[in-house]
Structures are given as C-alpha cells and as structure tokens.
Amino acid sequence: MKIIASLIIFSLLSLNTYSDRSAPPRELVQKKVDQYISTPFKVAPEADNGLLVTNFGYKVDMACLDQWGMDFLQLVKGTLDEGLRCLEKLDRKSSSEGSGARQNAFDLLNLLSQNRISLICSQREYDWVAAQAHASVTSKFSIEKPSTAHPFISLRPLVKSATSEQVQKIRKTIFHEQFHNLGFTHSKSIEYPYTCADCCFNKASTNKEQEIKKLACKICTGNYQSVADAEYIEDYLFYAKKYFRFRQATRAAVNSIKNNPKTLLSLSILAWATSDVFNPIGRALATIIEKESVPLSEKIKINLERARYFNVKFGAKSGALISQSYYHLYYKTDALSSIKILKENKEALRSEINLLKKGKKSKFIGERIEQHLNDLIYDMWINKYGDEEGKMGISKKAYELKKFFKLK
Numbered sequence: 567m568k569i570i571a572s573l574i575i576f577s578l579l580s581l582n583t584y585s586d587r588s589a590p591p592r593e594l595v596q597k598k599v600d601q602y603i604s605t606p607f608k609v610a611p612e613a614d615n616g617l618l619v620t621n622f623g624y625k626v627d628m629a630c631l632d633q634w635g636m637d638f639l640q641l642v643k644g645t646l647d648e649g650l651r652c653l654e655k656l657d658r659k660s661s662s663e664g665s666g667a668r669q670n671a672f673d674l675l676n677l678l679s680q681n682r683i684s685l686i687c688s689q690r691e692y693d694w695v696a697a698q699a700h701a702s703v704t705s706k707f708s709i710e711k712p713s714t715a716h717p718f719i720s721l722r723p724l725v726k727s728a729t730s731e732q733v734q735k736i737r738k739t740i741f742h743e744q745f746h747n748l749g750f751t752h753s754k755s756i757e758y759p760y761t762c763a764d765c766c767f768n769k770a771s772t773n774k775e776q777e778i779k780k781l782a783c784k785i786c787t788g789n790y791q792s793v794a795d796a797e798y799i800e801d802y803l804f805y806a807k808k809y810f811r812f813r814q815a816t817r818a819a820v821n822s823i824k825n826n827p828k829t830l831l832s833l834s835i836l837a838w839a840t841s842d843v844f845n846p847i848g849r850a851l852a853t854i855i856e857k858e859s860v861p862l863s864e865k866i867k868i869n870l871e872r873a874r875y876f877n878v879k880f881g882a883k884s885g886a887l888i889s890q891s892y893y894h895l896y897y898k899t900d901a902l903s904s905i906k907i908l909k910e911n912k913e914a915l916r917s918e919i920n921l922l923k924k925g926k927k928s929k930f931i932g933e934r935i936e937q938h939l940n941d942l943i944y945d946m947w948i949n950k951y952g953d954e955e956g957k958m959g960i961s962k963k964a965y966e967l968k969k970f971f972k973l974k
C-alpha cells in the first residue's frame with residue numbers, strides 16, 4: 567500500500583513539466599535526484615534492435631560492453647548518479663532564485679524518465695579524427711548505421727578493449743554529451759557541456775586545475791538569460807582563457823556583440839577576448855575604442871585594461887588591420903568597410919602573416935592572426951553576415967579573399 571501511494575505521488579510529480587521555464591522548486595529536484603540515485607539499475611530481458619534497455623534512461627549498444635567491459639552499464643548509471651548529485655549540490659550552494667544547475671538537473675531527469683537515450687559504440691562511419699564522442703541536439707540529428715534517432719550519444723568505436731585510464735575518462739565525456747541531448751551546442755548556447763563536465767568530473771589536483779574547476783562550477787551553476795548576458799560573457803571568458811580556448815573565447819565575444827551591436831561595452835569585451843600572449847588584435851582594438859570620442863564606463867575601462875595587459879612584439883600591422891575589420895563588421899555592422907580594409911591591404915597582410923609564420927618566435931602569432939582572418943572571412947562568406955539579402959555581394963567578395971589567402 568505504501569509503495570502504491572508513493573508511486574502515485576511520484577507520477578503526479580512527474581506530470582509537472584514546468585513548460586513555462588519558471589524555476590522548478592529546489593525540493594522537488596532534490597527528491598527526484600534522490601529517487602533516481604537510489605533506484606538500482608535493471609536491464610530488460612529482451613534487447614531492442616541490439617540495444618540493451620535499462621531502467622535508468624538509456625538504451626545501450628551491446629558493442630559498448632565488448633569495448634568498455636561488462637561493468638559498463640554500472641559505469642553509465644554511476645556517471646549519471648554522480649552528475650545529478652553534483653548539479654543538485656551546486657544548486658543547494660547557490661543563492662539565486664533558480665540556478666542553471668537546478669533547471670538542467672530537472673530537464674535531465676525528465677529526459678531520463680522517458681527511457682529513450684541511445685548510447686552507441688558501433689558507428690564506424692564518422693569523422694572520428696578529432697572526436698571522442700558526439701551527440702544529438704535536436705530531432706534533426708540521426709545516425710544511419712546503426713539506425714538511431716535523437717536523443718543519442720555515440721562514442722568512438724574502440725579497436726581494442728578500453729584501458730583503465732580510458733574508462734576513467736569516459737565518464738566525463740558521457741556527462742558532457744548528455745548536455746547536448748538537452749539542446750545545448752557549443753558557442754551558440756551557454757557552455758554547460760564543458761563546464762558541467764569539468765565541474766563535476768575533474769579531480770583538480772594542481773592549483774591551475776582547481777582554478778579552472780571553480781570557474782567551470784560558476785558557469786555550470788549560473789542562471790544566465792542568454793549567451794549575450796554580460797555576466798555570462800565575463801564568466802565564460804575567464805574560464806575559456808584559463809583553458810587557452812582562445813578561439814572559443816572570441817566566438818563567445820562575437821556572439822555577444824552580434825546581439826548588441828554598436829555598443830562599446832560589447833566591443834571592449836571583444837578586445838579582451840582577442841588579447842593574449844600570442845595575439846596583438848585585442849590591444850589594437852583597445853586603441854580604436856579609446857579614440858572614440860565618448861566617455862567610457864568603468865566596465866569598459868576594466869576590459870580595456872585586460873586587453874592591454876599583453877604587449878605582443880610582433881604582428882602590429884596585421885593586428886591593427888584585423889582589429890579595424892572587426893570594428894567595422896561587428897560594432898558598426900558595416901561589412902562593406904570591413905571587407906574593404908582586408909581587400910585593400912591583402913598583400914601587406916599576406917606577407918606579414920607568412921613572415922610571422924616562418925619565424926621561430928613569431929610562429930604562433932602568425933597562426934593566431936591567420937585564424938582570426940579565417941574566422942572573419944568565413945562569417946561573411948558562409949553566414950553572409952553583414953550582407954542584407956546578398957545586395958552588397960559580401961559573400962562573393964569574402965569568397966575571393968578566402969581564395970587569395972588560401973584559407974581552409
């Protein structure tokens with residue numbers, strides 16, 4: 567009787583889906599996490615198309631057990647237990663009305679309760695060169711062989727069985743991919759996949775690792791409005807830069823300024839993002855901002871100080887040209903001027919970048935500048951950014967530049 571009563575209560579709680587995205591109550595999420603963790607895992611006697619059907623939200627490819635060992639199911643359940651407990655703890659420590667960690671724990675529990683996440687270990691036809699795993703974000707994602715629909719996580723098939731070191735690492739990967747299933751992508755969404763995996767699964771033995779973990783936990787807990795949220799950008803840039811993820815830092819800053827063009831604060835964030843020991847662009851952008859004849863807020867001044875922190879000895883000319891191109895494209899939303907600067911100075915840019923790339927001390931600076939040039943031109947070419955319905959032919963002009971610079 568007691569069991570039936572609690573089952574009814576559980577079903578009633580499960581019906582509450584909080585579709586309006588108002589924060590689910592903390593106690594409810596805690597209760598659901600406790601319930602999930604305390605439920606021992608089971609496997610259905612019959613497989614479903616080569617997938618083992620579990621009671622913890624997953625259908626697991628039999629190939630996973632061959633590669634990762636017979637304890638693999640326990641490992642996956644343990645990963646989710648640990649990850650959910652971590653999110654719940656982060657929420658408990660947070661004072662905000664509704665934390666991102668609470669919302670994500672709630673959404674994850676909801677997804678798991680539907681028992682339909684496929685975990686695949688036998689997708690041979692995929693470009694695995696740079697990937698350990700990939701996962702679906704929406705129902706537009708699917709795998710052909712073996713035929714799999716959203717939501718799924720696909721782990722790189724192993725040739726031999728996994729080493730104990732690999733087994734240790736796979737937990738973090740699975741938790742990372744889990745956030746993609748909740749709809750999060752890299753750079754276009756709040757960076758929960760990396761930060762929550764770092765926060766919940768990094769051992770962090772050195773000082774630097776502890777610093778990264780702290781920054782990761784802050785973002786994983788955070789309740790941000792969007793990727794353009796100034797607080798988020800600040801938190802994310804600290805995290806990404808600590809990790810030397812400079813390209814991602816720039817992408818986040820570009821996202822932010824695209825959402826808030828013609829604001830010097832966003833441009834100063836871009837200056838900070840594009841400044842580091844191998845990158846002269848941020849400092850050059852800071853100079854442009856200082857020349858604007860308007861009073862600068864304290865926040866802008868702080869970002870300019872951050873951008874000026876590094877004084878890169880090489881690449882001043884191309885750094886200045888690219889910073890001007892950034893300024894026109896994202897701050898002024900004037901792609902024509904942006905592309906004009908690159909076009910008129912293409913020979914100078916090419917020769918300086920090539921020279922830098924040849925030098926022992928300047929190699930990384932040359933590569934970094936080239937990367938920025940590549941991303942700028944790509945944004946105008948593929949995304950047609952700054953071109954009103956193709957009227958200005960920006961995309962075509964960008965394509966010509968892409969060919970000239972032999973960009974990838």
Ligand SMILES: [Zn+2]
Pocket residue numbers: 742743746752759
């Ligand atoms: Zn990812």
